[in-house]
Amino acid sequence: MITRIKKKSPLFIKISFYLALLIIVVAGATAFKTTKNLSKSSELVVETYMVNVQLEQIFSYLKDAETGQRGFIITNDSLYLDPYVNSRESINNSFAELKELTKENDFQQNKLKDLSSLIDKRLNNFERSSSFSVNDNLESPKFDPVFFEGKELMDAIRSKISEMTEHERVELLRRQEDYQTDVLLTPIFLFFLILLSIALVLLAYYKITKDIDSLKSYNEELETFKESANQSEIISKHGNWIWDIEEETYIYSDNLYRLLGEQPQSFKPNLDTFMEYVHPDDREKLEKDVAAMMENEHLPFVHYRVIQKSGNIKRFKSYAQVLEIDGIRKLIGTTSDVTDEFESFRLLEERNVELERNNKELSAFNHVASHDLQEPLRKIQTFLSRLVDKESENLSKNGLVYVSRIQNAASRMRLLIDDLLQFSRTNKSEKVFETANINLILEGAKQDLAEAISDSNALITSDTFPVMYVIPFQIQQLFSNLISNSIKYQKEDATPEISIQYSRINAIEDDKLIKPKKEHYHKLTFTDNGIGFKNEYAEKIFVLFNRLHGKSEFSGTGIGLSICKKIVENHKGYIFANGTPDKGAIFEVYLPI
Amino acid sequence: MKIFVKFDLHSVCTKVLENTLNNTQIKHTMLGFGEVDLQGSPSKETMEELAEKLSEYHIEIVQDQKSILVQKIKDTIIDMVFNEDNNLHVKSSVYLSETLDHSYGYLANLFSEVTYTSIENFIILQKIEYTKQLILKENLSLTEIAFKLNYSSVAHLSTQFKKTTGITPSSFQRIIAKRKELLKK
Amino acid sequence: MNENYINVVLADDDEDDRLFFSEAFDELKIKTRVSTFNDGVYLMDYFNSEDAILPQVLFLDLNMPRKSGLECLKELRADEKFNDVAIAIYSTSSSEEDVENTFVLGANIYIKKPSDFKSLKKVLSDVVTLNWQYHTNGLNKDNFLLRL
Numbered sequence: 001m002i003t004r005i006k007k008k009s010p011l012f013i014k015i016s017f018y019l020a021l022l023i024i025v026v027a028g029a030t031a032f033k034t035t036k037n038l039s040k041s042s043e044l045v046v047e048t049y050m051v052n053v054q055l056e057q058i059f060s061y062l063k064d065a066e067t068g069q070r071g072f073i074i075t076n077d078s079l080y081l082d083p084y085v086n087s088r089e090s091i092n093n094s095f096a097e098l099k100e101l102t103k104e105n106d107f108q109q110n111k112l113k114d115l116s117s118l119i120d121k122r123l124n125n126f127e128r129s130s131s132f133s134v135n136d137n138l139e140s141p142k143f144d145p146v147f148f149e150g151k152e153l154m155d156a157i158r159s160k161i162s163e164m165t166e167h168e169r170v171e172l173l174r175r176q177e178d179y180q181t182d183v184l185l186t187p188i189f190l191f192f193l194i195l196l197s198i199a200l201v202l203l204a205y206y207k208i209t210k211d212i213d214s215l216k217s218y219n220e221e222l223e224t225f226k227e228s229a230n231q232s233e234i235i236s237k238h239g240n241w242i243w244d245i246e247e248e249t250y251i252y253s254d255n256l257y258r259l260l261g262e263q264p265q266s267f268k269p270n271l272d273t274f275m276e277y278v279h280p281d282d283r284e285k286l287e288k289d290v291a292a293m294m295e296n297e298h299l300p301f302v303h304y305r306v307i308q309k310s311g312n313i314k315r316f317k318s319y320a321q322v323l324e325i326d327g328i329r330k331l332i333g334t335t336s337d338v339t340d341e342f343e344s345f346r347l348l349e350e351r352n353v354e355l356e357r358n359n360k361e362l363s364a365f366n367h368v369a370s371h372d373l374q375e376p377l378r379k380i381q382t383f384l385s386r387l388v389d390k391e392s393e394n395l396s397k398n399g400l401v402y403v404s405r406i407q408n409a410a411s412r413m414r415l416l417i418d419d420l421l422q423f424s425r426t427n428k429s430e431k432v433f434e435t436a437n438i439n440l441i442l443e444g445a446k447q448d449l450a451e452a453i454s455d456s457n458a459l460i461t462s463d464t465f466p467v468m469y470v471i472p473f474q475i476q477q478l479f480s481n482l483i484s485n486s487i488k489y490q491k492e493d494a495t496p497e498i499s500i501q502y503s504r505i506n507a508i509e510d511d512k513l514i515k516p517k518k519e520h521y522h523k524l525t526f527t528d529n530g531i532g533f534k535n536e537y538a539e540k541i542f543v544l545f546n547r548l549h550g551k552s553e554f555s556g557t558g559i560g561l562s563i564c565k566k567i568v569e570n571h572k573g574y575i576f577a578n579g580t581p582d583k584g585a586i587f588e589v590y591l592p593i
Numbered sequence: 594m595k596i597f598v599k600f601d602l603h604s605v606c607t608k609v610l611e612n613t614l615n616n617t618q619i620k621h622t623m624l625g626f627g628e629v630d631l632q633g634s635p636s637k638e639t640m641e642e643l644a645e646k647l648s649e650y651h652i653e654i655v656q657d658q659k660s661i662l663v664q665k666i667k668d669t670i671i672d673m674v675f676n677e678d679n680n681l682h683v684k685s686s687v688y689l690s691e692t693l694d695h696s697y698g699y700l701a702n703l704f705s706e707v708t709y710t711s712i713e714n715f716i717i718l719q720k721i722e723y724t725k726q727l728i729l730k731e732n733l734s735l736t737e738i739a740f741k742l743n744y745s746s747v748a749h750l751s752t753q754f755k756k757t758t759g760i761t762p763s764s765f766q767r768i769i770a771k772r773k774e775l776l777k778k
Numbered sequence: 779m780n781e782n783y784i785n786v787v788l789a790d791d792d793e794d795d796r797l798f799f800s801e802a803f804d805e806l807k808i809k810t811r812v813s814t815f816n817d818g819v820y821l822m823d824y825f826n827s828e829d830a831i832l833p834q835v836l837f838l839d840l841n842m843p844r845k846s847g848l849e850c851l852k853e854l855r856a857d858e859k860f861n862d863v864a865i866a867i868y869s870t871s872s873s874e875e876d877v878e879n880t881f882v883l884g885a886n887i888y889i890k891k892p893s894d895f896k897s898l899k900k901v902l903s904d905v906v907t908l909n910w911q912y913h914t915n916g917l918n919k920d921n922f923l924l925r926l
Contacts, residue, residue: 374870378893379794385894414893425873440763443735447761450752473874651913667915709808709907718911725921759888759925764878768923771882 013211016204020197027193034186041179048172051101051108054094055161055168058115061087061094062122062157066150069126073133084126091119105171108164115160122157125150230254238336241269243320245297245329259316259337261308279305279313297322297331303338315339362424374417381410419559423544426474426566436472438465442500445479449487456487462500468522468591474567481560482587486528491582494529501525504593512576518592521573526587533579541577564589599730601675609650617643663707665693666700667715674719674742685716721757724750728766735762784906785831788814789821789850790839790868795891799837799868802899808906818845822853825860832860835909837868837889840876848880855884864909864922877925886922901926 065087071080095116102108129150132143230253233239239256243249250271254264260277267273271290278286282304293299299320306314320333384407392400442462446453453460460483468475483498490496503523507516510523533541542565545558561577564587568575574590607623614621617639620632635643644654669692673685686697689712693700704712720742727733727741739750754762788799796814803812813833815821821838822845824830836854838847847867854860866887867880877888887905892898904926912922 375792378870378891381893382794382798382895382898385896389895410893421873444761444763446748447751447755447763450748450755450761454746454748454752671915708911709903710911715911718908722917722921726918729921758923760881760923765923768878768881769921771878772884775882 013204013207016200016207020200020204023193023197023200027190027197030186030193031190034182034190037182038179041175041182044175045172045179047101048168048175051098051168052165054098054101055164058091058094058098058119059158059161061090062119062154065123065126066154069130072130076133081130084130088123091123095119107167111160111164111167115157115164118153118157118160122150122153125153234258236336237338237340238334241320241333241335243331243333245322245331256335259314259335260306261310261312277306277308279307281305293320293331297329299331299333313339315342365424374414377410377414377417381407381414384410423559423563423566426477426563426570431471431474431570433469433471435467435469436475438468438470438475441470441472441476442479444476445483448476448480449484452484452487456490456496458483458487458490458496458498460498460500463502465502465524466504466522468593470571470591471567474570478564478567478589481564482526482589485560486526486530486585489528489530489532489585491529491531497529499525499527501527505590510590512588513574513590517572520593521590522593524589524591526589527584528586529584532581532584533577534581535579538577538579542575597730606650606652610647610652613643613646613650613652617646619643659703659707662693662695662700663704666704666712669693670712670716670719674716674723685712717753717757721754724754724762725765728762729769784808784810784835784910785833786810786812786835786837786906787821787833788812788837788839788868789816789818789842789847790814790837791817791842792839795839795868798895798898799902802895802902805899806903806906808903810906817842818847818850821845821850825854832863834862834913835864835866835887835905837866838885840867840869840871840880848883851880851883851885861919864912864919866905881923886919887924887926889926 061083065084068080068083068087072078072084095112098112099109102112125146129143129146132140132146137143229240233253233255237255237259239259240253241256242251244251250269252265252269256269257264257266260274275283275287286302286304289299289302299318301317301319303315303317306316308314315338316335317338318333318335320331323330323332384403387395388400388403388407395403442465446460452458486498487496501524503525505521505523507513507519507521510516510521513521542561544562565575568589568591571591573592574588576588578586578588610629611623614629619635619639622630622632640654647654666689669689670685673688686701689700690697701712704710704715708715724738724742727738728735733741735747735750738744739747742750744750744753751762754760754765758765760768786803788796790796790799800812800814803810815824818838821836825832838850840847847869851865851867854863854865864886865884866889867876867885868889868891869876870891872890880888887909889901889905892901905924908924909922911917912919
């Protein structure tokens with residue numbers, strides 16, 4: 001037989017742990033991404049501002065140019081033209097900046113192209129209008145339209161710039177919104193993730209703590225168990241050993257060393273060291289058993305003797321079976337010191353033999369009593385009767401009296417021997433129980449007593465009995481002894497009436513039964529109308545050879561009721577007597593069901 | 594196979610007797626109750642031959658008148674006990690003296706003189722034998738047998754059975770059953 | 779075989795009992811021939827000899843040296859030629875076991891040796907008379923059981 005022990009793997013803890021780790025990684029990644037987004041958003045915002053600033057700058061350069069141009073036109077002083085000259089370069093710089101800033105925005109690029117052409121136009125316009133001033137023909141009708149065109153171009157530029165600014169504003173707003181959402185959602189998401197991972201970690205922690213707790217209590221239990229196992233090993237004189245099948249190593253419990261008469265763990269356990277202790281006569285057989293054990297990985301009960309170093313011979317009994325823990329196979333063995341049991345068994349056997357011998361002696365005694373002892377007595381009696389028959393004339397009166405006294409004594413002795421024999425026969429070992437019809441047994445008893453019954457006109461009434469598990473011939477004897485007892489002790493002026501009643505009783509409900517072994521009993525009640533007896537003799541009448549009446553009043557040796565008691569005891573039952581002087585006697589017989 | 598047979602000894606003996614007489618060619622008339630009337634008086638040799646042949650069946654030629662009468666008494670009693678519609682309710686002494694035409698006192702004295710036992714004992718013996726037969730073969734209960742054989746009670750029959758045989762009817766039944774079991778083995 | 783005599787045989791190792799037995803028959807009115815044997819071996823040797831006269835009744839003591847009454851009983855009942863011999867157990871013991879056992883094994887009569895001479899005479903006379911009646915009246919010998 002192989003026993004397997006499966007460990008409950010902490011799968012749950014592992015899963016929670018990995019899940020928490022995953023969540024933290026996800027949270028980290030999210031945070032990183034969000035931070036990146038954030039910096040990008042702020043870059044975009046800055047970009048928008050830069051675009052606006054450059055646009056404003058372009059416009060302000062244009063204004064400066066315009067103002068300078070106007071001053072030049074009015075004064076014709078070329079000094080005023082400086083801003084205009086500078087503006088061109090500045091505008092170009094700003095434009096390049098803008099182009100770079102909006103390179104990802106097609107809308108603004110288009111607008112920027114428009115703006116660029118407008119600005120070019122405007123600058124051309126400046127050129128033309130300035131030439132009017134240089135040539136001093138401001139009054140020329142051609143100047144006005146040019147000037148006016150400049151104003152219109154300026155307006156167009158303004159509107160374009162404001163369009164672009166507007167676009168940037170809208171863009172900025174959108175980005176700000178995105179940014180807002182990012183800023184708002186990310187922490188919540190992260191928060192939840194972290195919360196979740198905390199929960200998982202907590203759960204895992206709880207689980208681990210719990211496992212550790214139970215492990216601890218298991219450990220405690222194990223410790224207690226180990227201690228109690230140690231104790232029980234010492235008290236019940238056995239030791240345990242483990243053979244690791246793969247590793248080929250042995251572990252002995254402390255007590256196994258003690259059983260071998262050694263200090264616990266005082267030598268390295270292995271097969272060879274153990275065999276040294278085994279009785280030489282048993283070694284070969286045990287070696288065979290162990291070889292079989294190694295092959296079959298099982299050791300049936302084996303018996304052998306060991307010799308302790310002190311020279312004491314002990315009888316051991318070993319047994320082992322395979323235990324499988326997580327795929328590792330070990331042979332778990334028990335070895336007990338059965339020397340005491342063996343001794344008591346041997347004693348018991350000796351007693352049994354003795355008992356048997358006693359029984360044989362008893363039956364030999366029976367034989368002696370029945371045959372050998374009776375034979376000389378019978379001859380004495382027969383020779384006496386011959387003496388009386390043939391020689392009475394030759395005897396004196398006294399002689400005849402003596403002879404008749406001898407005859408009386410001899411018949412009394414015969415009676416005693418017969419009864420003693422009958423008593424010892426009820427005691428003999430052959431007790432064959434069978435399920436018997438008690439009604440037939442009673443009929444048999446009545447047939448035995450047929451003569452006494454018809455002579456005394458005794459009236460016997462009885463209930464119908466169920467079958468009982470009894471020794472039939474003994475029960476018949478019980479019945480005839482009780483009935484003949486009733487007939488014998490009848491009243492002079494009345495015919496004997498004997499009734500036998502049956503009932504099935506519950507042992508607990510009957511307080512006469514002391515320490516009943518069975519729950520239910522058959523109860524047979526024999527009631528008669530005889531001379532009865534004083535109740536103080538109720539127990540005495542069952543004692544062997546105990547008589548309540550003088551020999552001259554009633555014949556008998558006082559053995560009949562002793563036999564009844566013996567028979568009832570053979571059936572593990574009870575018998576009680578109850579008497580009322582001059583009224584009658586009641587005998588109650590209880591037989592176990 | 595085992596069979597049980599029931600036979601009437603009286604008619605068997607009568608038949609054996611008749612056959613033997615026929616074989617010896619002695620002219621005769623069967624008178625019943627073991628009485629045979631022979632014509633004339635056959636020679637001593639013939640009679641010895643007949644006696645020898647009959648002795649094979651343990652049939653004995655009773656010589657004197659006393660023995661003949663005793664045999665008649667026995668036959669009457671056996672008939673009285675074993676016959677199905679027996680006359681046991683009639684007092685046996687009356688029945689015997691009426692049937693055999695002698696005073697009962699004479700019959701009783703004669704009987705005990707020849708057989709060393711009394712007529713009463715002989716009747717009891719036959720009744721007990723019949724009881725044994727009824728117990729074993731008809732499987733009748735003691736109560737039924739007691740009624741059939743006109744006993745006043747079962748106890749009376751039991752008592753008589755035990756007095757005659759020394760054992761009770763149930764012991765008798767048990768012993769015979771055990772014997773049969775032993776034979777089977 | 780002389781019809782006027784009844785042959786009886788006793789096997790008993792006890793000299794006194796053989797004496798009582800023979801004396802009792804001597805005093806009875808019945809004409810008998812009594813032979814006695816000292817044990818079962820002598821008895822069986824005689825029974826198995828060719829010129830043996832088989833008795834009407836054989837009285838067997840149970841307790842005998844060499845060959846017990848029980849052994850003789852078994853041997854006799856195993857042989858059909860002894861069917862006509864009524865076997866009476868003649869013993870000191872009266873244990874129910876012995877009685878039933880010997881009856882079952884084929885004994886017809888069980889006698890507990892009486893302890894006075896008158897009873898002995900009565901018992902022996904009863905046995906012989908009853909056996910004679912069984913014999914002469916053609917009663918079923920299988921049912922012949924008598925305990926005295």
